[in-house]
Structure formats: structure tokens, C-alpha cells
Amino acid sequence: MKPVNNGSKVLVTFWGTRGSISTPGRITEKYGGNTSCVTIRHRDVFLILDAGTGIRNLGIELAEEFSEQRLPRALHLFLSHTHWDHIQGLPFFEPAYNKTTKMTIYGSPRKGRFLGSILKGQMDSEYFPVGMSAFSAGITIKEISAEAIELGALTIDWQEQFHHPGGSVRYRIRVDGKRIVYATDVELDRIFRGNTRSKEDKAMGRAYLDFVEQADLLIGDGQYTGAEYGTKQGWGHSSVDVLLEACYRGRVKQLAVFHHDPQHSDKFLDNLSAKNRSRYHSDYEGMNIFWAREGLTLAI
Amino acid sequence: MNVRRMKNGNKTLHFKRRSEQSSADDIHRPMPTVEISLEESGAEIPVLHRSYLEVFGSKKKNRVIELGETEILIGRNPDCGLQLLRNTVSRKHARVFFRNEEYHIEDLGSMNGTFVNGVRIERSVLRNKDQIRICGVKILFNEEHSLIET
Numbered sequence: 001m002k003p004v005n006n007g008s009k010v011l012v013t014f015w016g017t018r019g020s021i022s023t024p025g026r027i028t029e030k031y032g033g034n035t036s037c038v039t040i041r042h043r044d045v046f047l048i049l050d051a052g053t054g055i056r057n058l059g060i061e062l063a064e065e066f067s068e069q070r071l072p073r074a075l076h077l078f079l080s081h082t083h084w085d086h087i088q089g090l091p092f093f094e095p096a097y098n099k100t101t102k103m104t105i106y107g108s109p110r111k112g113r114f115l116g117s118i119l120k121g122q123m124d125s126e127y128f129p130v131g132m133s134a135f136s137a138g139i140t141i142k143e144i145s146a147e148a149i150e151l152g153a154l155t156i157d158w159q160e161q162f163h164h165p166g167g168s169v170r171y172r173i174r175v176d177g178k179r180i181v182y183a184t185d186v187e188l189d190r191i192f193r194g195n196t197r198s199k200e201d202k203a204m205g206r207a208y209l210d211f212v213e214q215a216d217l218l219i220g221d222g223q224y225t226g227a228e229y230g231t232k233q234g235w236g237h238s239s240v241d242v243l244l245e246a247c248y249r250g251r252v253k254q255l256a257v258f259h260h261d262p263q264h265s266d267k268f269l270d271n272l273s274a275k276n277r278s279r280y281h282s283d284y285e286g287m288n289i290f291w292a293r294e295g296l297t298l299a300i
Numbered sequence: 301m302n303v304r305r306m307k308n309g310n311k312t313l314h315f316k317r318r319s320e321q322s323s324a325d326d327i328h329r330p331m332p333t334v335e336i337s338l339e340e341s342g343a344e345i346p347v348l349h350r351s352y353l354e355v356f357g358s359k360k361k362n363r364v365i366e367l368g369e370t371e372i373l374i375g376r377n378p379d380c381g382l383q384l385l386r387n388t389v390s391r392k393h394a395r396v397f398f399r400n401e402e403y404h405i406e407d408l409g410s411m412n413g414t415f416v417n418g419v420r421i422e423r424s425v426l427r428n429k430d431q432i433r434i435c436g437v438k439i440l441f442n443e444e445h446s447l448i449e450t
Contacts, residue, residue, distance in 0.1 A: 011422055030427040266427075277418065290418065295404075295425030 010175055010300040011041045012217060016054020017292040019184075019223050019237065019259035020085050030266035032294025035085035036184060036259065038219060042175055045152040048077040049171065049182045049219075054294065055089035063094040066101070073100055076151060078158075079107040080185055081168040082118045090119065091128050101137035108169045109143035110160060116141040144169070159211055162204065163187040164236035172211060178300050181215045181252075183208075184259045188221070188238040188246055189229055205246075212250040216300050219292065220247065222257035225272065240276060248280045248287060256292040348446050351403060353382065353396065356438040371397040374434060375408075388412050388435040396426070403441065405432060 016022075016034030023033040035052030048055065066073060075095065080086055095101040107115040119141070123132045148157040155174045160167060163186055170183035191197065191205040212218050222244075223237035240257060247255045260269060273291045280287045353372075355363040365372065365382050372381035375393040384393070390410040397404055403426040407414040415433040416424045424430075432439040 009422070013423075288419070293424075295402075296416075296419070296421060297423040298420070299407075299422040 008043060008176075010178055010180070011039075011297055012180060012219075012300055013039045013041070013058075013297040014054075014256070014292050014294055015039065015058045016050075016052045016089070017258055017260055017294055018052075018085075019221075019261060021262050022053045022085075023262045027265040027267070030293060031260055031264075031269050031291060034294060035088065036080070037089060038182065040154075040173055040180060042154055043152060044074075045154055046075050047151070047154070047156070047173065048075060050080055050086040050184075051077060051088070051090040051093065052085050053089040053092075056092040056094075059092065059094035059096070063098065066095065066098060073102060075101065075103040077103060077105045078156070078169075078171055078182075079105065079115070080170070080182070081108065081164065081166060082115070083166065083185070084122075086185070087119060087122060091123050091130065091132075096135045096137050096139065099136040099138075102140075103137050104140045104142060106142050106144050106149070108160065108167060109145070110167055114141075115143055159207060161186040163190045165234075168236075170211065172215075179215045179217075180300055181212050181218045181220075183212065183218065184221045185236060186221055186238060187234070187236050188242045189233070192242050192246055208246065209250045212247065212252055215250070215252045215254075217254045217256060217298065218247055218250075218252045219256045219258045221259045223259050223261045228261070240272065244276060244279060244289065247289075252287060254288045254290075256290060258292045260291070348444075350442075350444040352442050353432075354440040354442060355382065355384075356440070367396065367398070367403060369398045371395050374439075382439075384434060384437050386435050386437065389437075393434055402426070403443075405441075410434075 014032070014037075016037040017032050018028070018035050020035070022035050025033065032054070034054035034057070036050040037052045037054030037058060038049040039058060040047040040049065048058070062075075090096065096103065105115070105119070120132045122128065123130065125131065144158055148155050153175050156171055157174075158169050158171045161170050161183070168185040170181065170186065173180045173182075188208070191201045191208065220243050221238045222240040224232055224239045226239045226241040229239035237259065243257065244255070257273075264272070269291050273289075277289050280289070351367040353365040353367065355365065357363060373392055373395050374380055374382040374384065375391050376384060376386070376389045377391045380392065388411075390408070390412070392408050393410040394405055394407050394414045397406070404423060405414065405416065405421070405426055406423040407421060412435050413420045415421065416426075417431055418433075426441045428441070428443040430441045432441060
């Protein structure tokens with residue numbers, strides 16, 4: 001799948017949609033087995049959201065594009081957090097080994113250790129044959145500040161998400177009046193449901209709804225079914241039911257359910273999609289729901 | 301219709317062949333066989349791939365467009381491989397193309413969009429039984445794989 005570069009459109013491409021661990025095989029080929037990686041492209045600005053195993057295919061395609069002298073060569077990688085399924089593809093990202101690439105990596109400032117040392121750690125010789133010093137690209141690692149980041153016509157702001165072990169960050173990208181939100185790896189059930197919700201949880205719920213309000217596209221964590229969530233509490237992921245409900249309350253226009261559970265086959269996700277897609281259609285006609293799949297590019 | 305050769309699939313495939321010791325006199329006897337694992341032999345397994353678009357028309361008349369490695373244009377223009385005669389369809393609306401062993405569909409900046417499984421797409425890889433919709437016309441992408449009998 002080639003990265004599409006199409007004038008002034010905002011293009012969103014899914015390179016990896018799976019959660020937790022990559023799941024290759026016949027029964028996952030439709031929605032894909034690679035872990036989290038999404039790109040957003042607008043004119044010459046190229047954002048990468050997370051560096052799960054899906055980033056490897058992106059790298060292959062970009063390398064081809066670079067060799068044809070087609071820009072961009074400046075890449076901006078925003079990490080939601082540093083769990084394996086969000087960083088494990090980075091050592092296999094071909095443009096990182098190309099000295100003409102410039103890549104800025106952004107991540108949460110809340111990490112106990114500096115982001116750079118975490119990324120370097122996964123390429124320690126105990127885990128990987130090549131160290132991070134082998135990256136010949138110009139790489140800058142930035143812990144994001146409180147201010148919004150401006151890249152070309154894009155404005156990127158962010159919020160910490162606390163209900164995920166170790167924390168995670170959600171990003172909102174605004175351009176030409178459009179809003180795209182990337183909010184994966186968060187346990188929405190804890191902030192929207194249950195009798196044990198604290199004041200902080202309720203405040204987090206309000207913050208979430210404000211952040212996603214009227215998003216043209218929300219890429220959201222819907223790893224579990226409502227039934228599965230019962231045994232997965234505290235694991236840091238949301239049930240589809242609560243995700244849909246929150247998006248409906250936030251008047252989201254289009255929802256891409258993301259971070260699919262490794263146990264969920266294509267058939268299972270097809271059934272889940274068929275059961276849920278029309279649930280909110282009659283109430284709020286603008287809300288389109290789909291299950292994100294690898295190799296899909298949308299124009300927003 | 302494409303015929304490609306796939307070297308060892310995911311499955312262990314066993315082909316049975318006539319034993320070399322068999323003679324013409326043995327012809328009416330149960331055939332002795334020797335099991336050969338192609339994984340062991342490293343031989344290539346011939347596989348038949350057939351990919352096609354099934355266009356659901358009115359009056360239950362469906363059209364079938366076989367896909368090869370040549371791009372197919374979808375649109376109103378007479379030179380499109382798949383011509384859709386509706387005013388709402390753009391002249392060159394979308395294209396289906398083969399790349400890296402997979403079929404993809406790409407919208408060509410159409411006015412009314414190209415949808416895959418209900419999602420308006422710019423581009424998408426195609427998987428078996430994906431439903432494409434262009435201005436109310438339903439098109440089913442089908443992929444069939446089978447071993448060629450030798």
C-alpha cells in the first residue's frame with residue numbers, strides 16, 4: 001500500500017490496527033495483524049501516530065518514495081506511550097537508517113525516564129542486534145510541552161490519559177476546520193461507567209468529551225466487547241459499548257474502532273461491526289462507525 | 301485468471317503419486333502410493349488465483365469482471381474497463397489495481413465517493429467479499445485460491 005499524497009486533502013492511513021501483540025495469519029488478514037501505526041498527511045507535513053509493527057510497511061513504502069525523490073523527508077512521530085505494541089516497529093523502520101531523513105519523535109513528559117532512553121533500551125543488544133546509534137537519520141526526541149504543536153497548517157494538542165497502566169497520551173490534530181483525534185489505550189469504562197467513579201474520574205470523562213467533541217474522525221480504543229471487559233478490568237482498554245456511547249455523547253462524526261484484541265478474528269470483528277454499526281445511526285445521523293483495518297486510507 | 305506458483309504454503313501439503321514399482325499389470329489393483337511432503341522436497345506448489353469483481357445490476361443481471369495485473373478503471377467513460385452508466389458516477393471514478401500481490405481500489409477524486417464496506421475511502425486494500433459501492437452500484441470483490449490438480 002503506497003502512502004497517498006493528494007494535494008490539500010487530509011489523508012489518514014492505517015498501517016497497523018491490532019492491539020497488544022502482532023497477529024499474523026489467515027484469520028486476521030482483513031483487519032490486519034500489525035500493531036498500532038497510523039499516518040496523517042497534509043501537503044508536506046507527515047505525521048506518524050505510534051510505531052507498532054505496522055510502521056515497518058510504512059517504512060518500506062516511504063523508502064521507495066524517497067528514492068523517487070518525492071518528499072516529504074521530514075517525519076513527525078507521535079507516541080501515545082511506550083508499551084511494546086506502540087514502539088516495537090521502530091527498529092525496523094527503514095527511513096530511520098537513511099541519513100537524508102529527519103524525524104522528530106514526540107512523547108509524554110510524564111515518563112520517569114527520558115523518552116530517548118526508553119526507546120534506546122528496546123534496541124539494547126540483549127533485545128536487538130543493532131543499537132539505536134545505527135539510525136543514521138537526523139532524529140530529535142522531544143517530550144511534549146503544555147503548548148500545542150504547530151506543523152504547517154496542522155495544530156496538534158494533547159492530553160494525558162491516566163487509565164492505562166503507565167499512562168498514555170491522546171492527540172488531536174486540527175487543520176482547515178477538521179479535527180482528527182487519536183485516543184487509544186485508555187480504559188473509558190472506568191471514567192464513564194461504574195459506581196466507584198471518583199470526582200477525578202468524572203472530571204476525566206468531561207475532559208475526554210471536550211477533547212473529542214465533534215471530531216471528524218476519532219480513532220478510539222475498543223479492544224473488548226462488553227462481556228469481555230468484565231474479566232479485563234484494570235488492563236487499560238475500553239469496551240466497544242462504552243467507546244460508542246462516549247463518542248455519541250461527544251457528537252463524533254466518524255469513529256474508527258481501533259486496537260483490536262489479538263483473539264478477535266476477521267469473522268468476529270465483522271460480526272461485531274454488523275451488530276454495532278447502525279446502533280447510533282438513527283439517533284445521530286452523522287456518526288459513522290467502522291472497525292479500522294490495515295491498508296485503508298480516508299480523506300477527511 | 302492468474303496462475304502463480306506458491307512455494308510451500310502455511311499448511312503441510314502431501315501429494316500422492318503412483319509408485320515407481322507399479323507395472324502395467326497392476327493397473328486394476330488398488331494403486332500403491334508414496335507420500336511426498338512438498339515442504340521436504342522444496343518444490344513449488346502450483347496455485348490457481350482467480351480474482352474478480354461481481355457487479356450487481358438491475359433485473360438480477362450481474363456482470364463479472366476478471367482481474368489480472370492490469371489496472372481497471374471504473375467510471376462513466378466508454379474506455380473504462382468497468383463502465384457504470386449513471387449520471388452520478390464520475391467519468392473516471394475509481395481504479396482497481398494490483399500491487400505487491402494485492403488488489404487495491406482508489407477513488408480518483410470522484411464527486412460522490414467510493415465506499416468499501418460502507419466507509420468512504422481514498423484508497424483501500426481489497427479483501428475477499430469486500431463490498432464496494434459506487435453511486436448505488438454494488439460491486440463485490442471475490443478472491444478464490446485453489447491448488448491446481450496435476
